[in-house]
Amino acid sequence: MPDSPHPPVPRVLGVAVPSPLRRLFDYRPCRETPPGGWQPGLRVQVPFGRRQVVGVVAECRDASELPLSGLKPVDACLDEAPLPADWLWLCRFTARYYQHALGDTLHQAMPVLLRQGRALEARTRERWCVTEAGRQDAPPGLSRAPRQAELLAMLRQHPHGLVSQAVLAQSFTREQLRALVDKGLVERHEEPLAATSTDEGDSLLAEPALPLNREQAAVLGTLHERLEDFHPCLLHGVTGSGKTEVYLQLIEAVIARHRQALVLVPEIGLTPQTLARFRSRFRVPVVALHSGLTDHERLDAWEAAASGRAPIVIGTRSAIFTPLARPGVIIVDEEHDGSFKQQDGLRYHARDLAVARAHRHRIPLLLGSATPSLESLQRALKGDYRHLHLTRRASRHAPARLELVDLRGRHRQGGLIPPVIETIRETLAAGHQVLVFINRRGFAPTLACHACGWLAECDHCDARMTLHRQPPLLACHHCDRRRALPDACPECGSIDLRPLGSGTERTEETLASLFPETPVHRIDRDSTRRRDALEQVLAEVRRGDPCLLVGTQMLAKGHHLPHVTLVVVINADAGLYASDFRAMEHSAQLLEQVAGRAGRAAHPGRVLVQTLHTDDPHLRLLADSGYDALAEQLLEERRAARLPPFRFLALLRLEAPREEAVAELGRLASQALRDWLGERDLEVDCLGPVPAPMERRQNRYHLQLMLAADRRSRLHEAGAWLIAWLEGRPEARRVRWSLDIDPQTLA
Ligand code: ADP
Ligand code: ZN
Ligand code: ZN
Numbered sequence: 098m099p100d101s102p103h104p105p106v107p108r109v110l111g112v113a114v115p116s117p118l119r120r121l122f123d124y125r126p127c128r129e130t131p132p133g134g135w136q137p138g139l140r141v142q143v144p145f146g147r148r149q150v151v152g153v154v155a156e157c158r159d160a161s162e163l164p165l166s167g168l169k170p171v172d173a174c175l176d177e178a179p180l181p182a183d184w185l186w187l188c189r190f191t192a193r194y195y196q197h198a199l200g201d202t203l204h205q206a207m208p209v210l211l212r213q214g215r216a217l218e219a220r221t222r223e224r225w226c227v228t229e230a231g232r233q234d235a236p237p238g239l240s241r242a243p244r245q246a247e248l249l250a251m252l253r254q255h256p257h258g259l260v261s262q263a264v265l266a267q268s269f270t271r272e273q274l275r276a277l278v279d280k281g282l283v284e285r286h287e288e289p290l291a292a293t294s295t296d297e298g299d300s301l302l303a304e305p306a307l308p309l310n311r312e313q314a315a316v317l318g319t320l321h322e323r324l325e326d327f328h329p330c331l332l333h334g335v336t337g338s339g340k341t342e343v344y345l346q347l348i349e350a351v352i353a354r355h356r357q358a359l360v361l362v363p364e365i366g367l368t369p370q371t372l373a374r375f376r377s378r379f380r381v382p383v384v385a386l387h388s389g390l391t392d393h394e395r396l397d398a399w400e401a402a403a404s405g406r407a408p409i410v411i412g413t414r415s416a417i418f419t420p421l422a423r424p425g426v427i428i429v430d431e432e433h434d435g436s437f438k439q440q441d442g443l444r445y446h447a448r449d450l451a452v453a454r455a456h457r458h459r460i461p462l463l464l465g466s467a468t469p470s471l472e473s474l475q476r477a478l479k480g481d482y483r484h485l486h487l488t489r490r491a492s493r494h495a496p497a498r499l500e501l502v503d504l505r506g507r508h509r510q511g512g513l514i515p516p517v518i519e520t521i522r523e524t525l526a527a528g529h530q531v532l533v534f535i536n537r538r539g540f541a542p543t544l545a546c547h548a549c550g551w552l553a554e555c556d557h558c559d560a561r562m563t564l565h566r567q568p569p570l571l572a573c574h575h576c577d578r579r580r581a582l583p584d585a586c587p588e589c590g591s592i593d594l595r596p597l598g599s600g601t602e603r604t605e606e607t608l609a610s611l612f613p614e615t616p617v618h619r620i621d622r623d624s625t626r627r628r629d630a631l632e633q634v635l636a637e638v639r640r641g642d643p644c645l646l647v648g649t650q651m652l653a654k655g656h657h658l659p660h661v662t663l664v665v666v667i668n669a670d671a672g673l674y675a676s677d678f679r680a681m682e683h684s685a686q687l688l689e690q691v692a693g694r695a696g697r698a699a700h701p702g703r704v705l706v707q708t709l710h711t712d713d714p715h716l717r718l719l720a721d722s723g724y725d726a727l728a729e730q731l732l733e734e735r736r737a738a739r740l741p742p743f744r745f746l747a748l749l750r751l752e753a754p755r756e757e758a759v760a761e762l763g764r765l766a767s768q769a770l771r772d773w774l775g776e777r778d779l780e781v782d783c784l785g786p787v788p789a790p791m792e793r794r795q796n797r798y799h800l801q802l803m804l805a806a807d808r809r810s811r812l813h814e815a816g817a818w819l820i821a822w823l824e825g826r827p828e829a830r831r832v833r834w835s836l837d838i839d840p841q842t843l844a
Contacts, residue, residue, distance in 0.1 A: 104134035108165060111156030114145050115204035115212070119197075119820065122152070123161040125170040131177060138179025141171040142214060151175065151214045153185075153203045175214050180207070181403045181420035183458070188418070190453055195838050196816050197443050205443050206418035210396045217400060224286045225274055226258030231282035238280045245273050249282055258286065301353060303380045306346050313339050316485045320347050320461065323483075324354065324425070327456045331432075331477040332465040333725075334487025335496050336693025337657075340465045341371075342491070344428050345378050347463065352381060352408045356425020356460075359402075360411040361447055363434035365651060367413055369632055375411060386412030386419065414439060417447040417454065424458040427451045432464035432473055433686055438841045446839060448473075467693060468686040468724045471732055475742040478732075497664075497695045497702040499688060499720040501711045504668070511607025512599035512667040517705055518611060524663040525615055525643045529700065532646045533604060534653055534691045535667040538621040539563035540603045541596030544571060544582070548591030553580075557796040566602050567623070576795040604667065605647045612645060620648035653691040662702045664695040669708040669716065676790050677843050678740050681715050682731055689724045739805075741839070745812045748840040749802040749819065750789070753832040756798040760786075762832045763800045770802075770819055781806040781815040790844050797833075801843070813838075 111121035124143055126135055139154045149172065161168060179185070184206070192202040204212055211217060230236060231249055239246040248269045252259060264274060277283035309317060316332065320343075323330075334340045348358040362371060367387050375383045384398045384407040398419075401407035405422030412419065414437050429437070429448050437447040448464065455462035464473055464482070477484035490496065507514040512535060513521075521531050543561035544553040553562040555573035562571040562580065571580045585592045596603065605619040618634045625631040631651070638644060641660045646652060669688060677683075688706065695702025710716060719727045736743045749766070753759045763786030770783050782805045789799035804819070806812040816836055823829045 104136075106130055107135055107157035108159045109157075109161045109168065110135065110141070110154050110171060111158060112141060112143055112152040112171070113155045113198075113200035113203050114143065114150050114152040115200050116145070117198050117201055119199075119824070121155050121199070123163060123168055125165070125168045127171050127173060129174065131174045133178055135174075136179050138176075138182065138185045140175040140180065140211070140214065142173045142175060143171045144169055151212060152200060153180070155189075155199060176217070180211075180217065181422075183424070183454075184403070184418065184420035186457060187450065187454055190457075191443070191445055191450060194453075194813075195443060195445055196813070196820055196836055202443055206415075208395045208399050209392045211399075215396065217396070217403070223261045224258045224288060225252060225261070225264060226284050226286060227252045228282055228284050231277070236280075236282050238282075242273075242276065244269065245276055248273050249277060252283060301349060301380060302378060304377055306349065306378070307339075307342050309342065309346070310339070310489070310491065312487050312489060313343055316343055316487065317346055319483070319485060320463070321350055323461055324350060325459075326461075327459050328461040328483065329452060329455065329476075329481070330461065330463050330483040330485050331469055331473050332463055332485045332487070333469055333474075333477070334465065334467060334485075335490060336467045336690065337490040337496065338467070338487035339491040340430070340467075340487060341374065343487075344430070344463070344465070345375070347426060347428070348409060349379075351425035352379070354425060356423045357402070357405060357407070357421045358409050358426045358428065359416065359419060359421060359424065359451075360409070360428045360430065361416055361437070361451060362411065362413060362430045364413050364436040366431055366434070367411070368656070370635075370657070372411065375409060379409060381408045382406070383409045383411060386410065386416040388413075414447040417445075417450045421458075424454075424460050426461050426463065427455045428463045428465065430465050433466045433468055433470040435683070435841060440842075441835075444835070444837045444840075446841070449839065468689045469728070471682055471728060471735065472742040474728055475732055494701040496693055497704045498723070499692055499704050499706045501669075501716060501720050502705050502707045503711045504707045504709050509599070510611070511604040512707075513604070513607065513665070514707065517665055517707065520663065520703070520705065521608075521645070521665065522612070525612060525645070527662075528643055529662040530638065530641075530644050530646065530658070530660045531663045531665065532648070532652065532658065532661045532691075532694055533608065533665045533667065534648065534650075535599065535601055535604055536649055536671050536687075537563070537598075537600040538602070538623055538649055539572070539574075539600035540566040540606075541600055542598040543596075544594055545597040546586035546589065546591055547593040547595055549586060549589040551586050551588040552597070553583075557793070559791050559793045563600065564596050565623075566606075575791065599667065601647050601649060608645050608647060615643055615645055617645045617647060620646060620652045622649070622651065625651065650687060650691075653687060653694065656694065658694050661694055662700045664691055664702065664704045666691060666704070666706040669706045670710055678735075678738070679842065682728070685715070685719050685724055685727050685731075688719065745806050745809050746840060747804040747812055747816045748837040748843065749804070749834060750837065751786070751800045751802070751832050751834045752789075752794075752797045754797050755831070758828070758831050759798045759800045762826070762828045762834075763802060765826070765828060766819065766823065767802055769822055770804075770815070773818055773822075774815065779806070779811045779815060780808070781811050783815075 106126055110124050110126055112124050114122055131139055135157050137154050140151055141154055142149055143152050188203050188206050192199040278285055332340055351358050372385050384401050386398055402410045403420040410419050429451050432448050439445050476482045524531050541564040544564045553571050555562050555578055557578055558573055558575045560575050562573050565572055569582050601619050601621045605617055609617045692704040695704050718730055751759050751763055767783055767786050774781055784803040786800045786802045789801050792799055804812055804815055823834055
């Protein structure tokens with residue numbers, strides 16, 4: 098490297114350390130200056146309290162609020178060059194927007210090995226080749242170095258050189274290699290371990306793209322015209338309309354321009370099937386970020402994305418924090434999916450960060466869904482997003498309408514009523530498959546005493562314990578507490594204890610006894626603990642023999658099950674009457690997704706939805722006119738009720754083992770906030786404190802305070818003030834609290 102003068106060494110480094118404290122910590126630079134000088138984004142090892150931690154330089158300054166002489170120096174700089182600038186920008190944005198500590202944000206947004214101080218570099222291997230000079234007879238400088246001479250002789254026998262491993266295996270050392278390099282007799286080459294992008298001449302595609310139908314072609318045409326700037330689009334297409342094919346062809350255009358594509362999919366959506374679709378289409382590496390990666394694989398993937406070696410990066414929520422050397426497009430599939438929002442710690446929404454990121458990079462953003470969130474739909478209707486439609490399925494049959502089936506007064510077997518069981522029988526007899534959707538795992542939602550009415554409740558939560566049969570026990574799905582089944586009622590001693598209601602296990606059992614000739618596959622969190630269990634079942638189902646599938650929403654989303662022609666929803670009401678204002682939106686999305694599993698191939702589908710509320714106006718609208726009509730109706734109601742997306746919310750959650758501590762802090766905080774708001778004209782409302790929908794959970798009391806505003810900036814101002822207030826209060830130390838910006842659930 099030429100001797101370029103270093104930028105002046107700053108006197109103070111403001112370091113973001115992994116801690117919940119919303120501030121930087123000041124250190125002095127260490128003696129050794131990194132090659133490019135001190136800059137934000139360099140990782141440093143610093144003493145922090147009694148520990149050594151890895152922090153990130155966030156500011157280089159010459160002044161501190163503390164006396165400079167009192168500052169400790171950083172122990173070491175861990176990077177030669179700062180971590181990627183786009184990543185650092187996104188982390189700063191995230192920390193600011195979600196009012197979270199920058200240090201913790203950076204920490205969570207980097208791969209584990211980087212948190213531990215490992216270098217960010219491509220895993221390469223070195224290859225050692227003899228130079229022209231090394232090939233001469235009796236090369237100089239080796240007379241007193243016999244081992245080096247032997248090493249050179251060995252390398253001379255390999256015209257393409259040897260990799261380090263092969264050299265070291267012959268008990269030569271790195272020092273000997275380096276000495277030969279210094280003498281100009283050997284050259285060191287680095288070659289990447291992972292495949293690089295295709296050469297110019299090669300075709301990008303490993304298999305041809307599908308010929309698009311008219312609608313797809315129109316959508317793609319629109320997208321092609323807008324590859325050069327920030328263009329947010331909502332791709333609103335019914336299930337099975339070929340959105341994924343549009344993504345694939347859009348990505349093709351992006352890679353052809355030597356840019357990268359980042360694809361976010363819901364947690365449930367990153368199936369081997371999905372990946373296979375991307376991998377079999379393109380000849381270039383597709384990097385997948387999922388929970389099954391080892392720490393090393395994750396670091397490699399990060400590096401491949403950051404260096405630009407990986408043209409396609411696909412991953413779940415946290416993949417939004419993957420740095421990209423040449424960003425070209427961000428695609429969020431199933432953008433309405435709840436798993437894009439992190440529900441603890443750093444409570445970010447990956448879809449919303451995708452919008453910010455695409456804007457920053459000035460690249461197109463494609464949000465795809467059959468059932469868009471009301472947030473995105475509203476923006477599309479307003480014209481902030483371009484609204485692209487796919488109204489037809491690629492296969493012959495239109496998505497099935499929901500048929501509501503009245504549960505009232507009917508005898509149920511495993512949750513199913515006789516006419517529905519009859520329809521299942523007919524479908525199986527016709528040689529088709531049936532999917533039964535039930536949103537509760539376990540055998541039954543609870544155990545009840547028929548003599549006195551006692552219900553099995555969790556000691557630690559305001560919740561009933563779920564009855565499981567495999568293995569038999571009572572389990573709380575909120576705190577994971579388990580209890581043996583009681584032999585008799587703990588209240589009255591009666592032995593007449595019975596399961597109340599149905600879960601997946603009970604429905605499975607009922608179906609197995611009703612249809613002994615037909616295989617029944619249960620798919621829920623319990624049955625798929627083994628990693629490949631789900632794939633095994635799905636592979637068998639795809640073979641097409643008649644069978645029954647019983648499952649939770651794990652089964653409802655994403656999977657292409659071509660032989661399913663009947664979908665039965667055991668109980669549509671479970672989520673419908675929850676207290677949350679988003680309950681109807683989420684139920685409708687789920688029902689529509691479940692319904693989308695029916696009739697995707699050769700035969701049309703039917704969807705039977707059992708409910709106690711066949712006359713519920715929302716459910717009727719969904720059944721008669723579909724999701725889009727319901728969504729527009731819900732938007733009108735949200736507008737009238739002044740709820741998101743027409744207003745912005747932030748939710749302060751407070752929890753502690755002692756009810757009084759929580760109540761006291763809730764009272765003080767709301768009072769202080771109201772006083773502060775009263776002195777200003779911020780137009781922010783403070784609602785509460787109110788107990789959380791489940792007040793006692795894991796033996797802790799939960800309370801919440803809601804902030805609401807028409808303007809986002811005002812909400813943030815009030816939130817920031819509230820956080821500062823809490824950080825200064827001794828009462829807040831005994832209570833766990835967090836501020837959730839744009840909460841997705843009020844639980
Ligand atoms: P979505 O993502 O909208 O649910 P997919 O992209 O998964 O839809 O497409 C559903 C099915 O239709 C897939 O089997 C896919 O291969 C097929 N398909 C999509 N587009 C076309 C097309 N243009 N021609 C033929 N088949 C298509
Ligand atoms: Zn009893
Ligand atoms: Zn519990």
